[in-house]
Amino acid sequence: MPSAWTDDTTNDQPANDASSPTPAADFLTTEIYNIGAQPGIRSLPPSPERDFLALTWGPVVYRTAYSARADRLLPVFLRALSHEVQAAIPRRLPGTPKQRHLLETSYACKVFSDETRFAGAGAEIGAVRRAFHDWKRADLALPLMELPARLRVCLVVDEGVLRALERMMTTTTTTTTTQEKDTDEEARESSAEDGIEKGSAEMSYGSCPVIMVEENFPDRRRRDSNPADGEYPGWTQVALSAVVEVLEGMRFGNGLSRFHRSGRIYLGESQWS
Known part of the structure; x- marks a missing residue:
């Protein structure tokens, strides 16, 4: 993975290109550079966890669906998420060409998949929140700090998503036999993956919802590990095309509740389904 710290230019600009104040530079600073500068993070031994924290800015994803159908659809979902994130970068985080390149190449998500722990947890958001909390507390041993938004919220992919x-997904002719149905489904999913990779308009999954769960430990600004309050249960549904907007909007201690409307999906730009 290209390093978010690498400066491949020959001028005297700092490696993080923060000399050009733009939304992209601000986002890179809060989501990557600041956490990478934390003493506790710098002292971590080389590991995928340290690289994820210090070199990337993507979300943590918890899978709670484990059917055979979920096995086939999860890769399609992850490609769709990546495609929508990349499409949102110039729209939500404008900046210099180098800053845009850094955002595009340093994006990565981390997927937790454990059928024993998370099977059926789609109906129990609390189980995912506890797992996310424990990962930050025990595995990462994060100190009290101002967390990047990507460590204050995680995504949940359940059967509903x-x-x-x-x-x-684009459907083809429905057949009557089980074998033909299976063949048709596999062909449809393969076509969907190809469409996502090519960025074709007809294969847009921007309105596909995903569950976003807020968990603020150990954020210095927000001490409410579970911020549920009134109609806001501590989580909400967000369209894939709006994930970057939500992450951007949650910086500096802002909560997820501003994007929540009961029973509705946040579509972006202050619009709900």
Whole structure:
């Protein structure tokens, strides 16, 4: 993975290109550079966890669906997420060409997949929140600090999310035999993956929802590990096309509740389904 710290230019600009104040530079600073400068993070031994913290800015994803259908659809979902994130960068985080390149190449998500721990947890958001909390506390041993937004919220992919994705996938002629149905489904999913990789308009999954769960430990600004309050249960549904907007909006201690409307999906630009 290209390093977010690498400066491949020959001028005297700092490696993080923060000399050009733009939304992209601000985002890179809060989501990557600041946490990489923390003494506790710098002292971590080389590991995928340290690289994820210090060199990338993507979300943590918890998978709670483990059917055979989920096995086929999860890669499609992750490609769709990546495609929508990349598409949102110039729209939500404008900056210099170098800053845009850094955002594009340093994006990565981390997927937790454990059927024993998370099977069926789609109906129990608290189980995912506890797992996210424990990962930050025990595995990462994060100190009290101002967390980047990507460590204050995680994504949950459950059966409902995958059903919504499947409904959006291009369908072919329905057949009557089980074998023909299986063949048709595999062909449809392969076509969807190809479409996402090519960025074709007809294969847009921007309106596909995903669950976002807020968990603020150990953020210096927000001490509420579970910020549920009134109609806001501490989580909400967000369209893939709006994930970057939400991460951007949650910086500096802002909460996820501003994007929540009960029973509705946040579509971006202050619009709900």
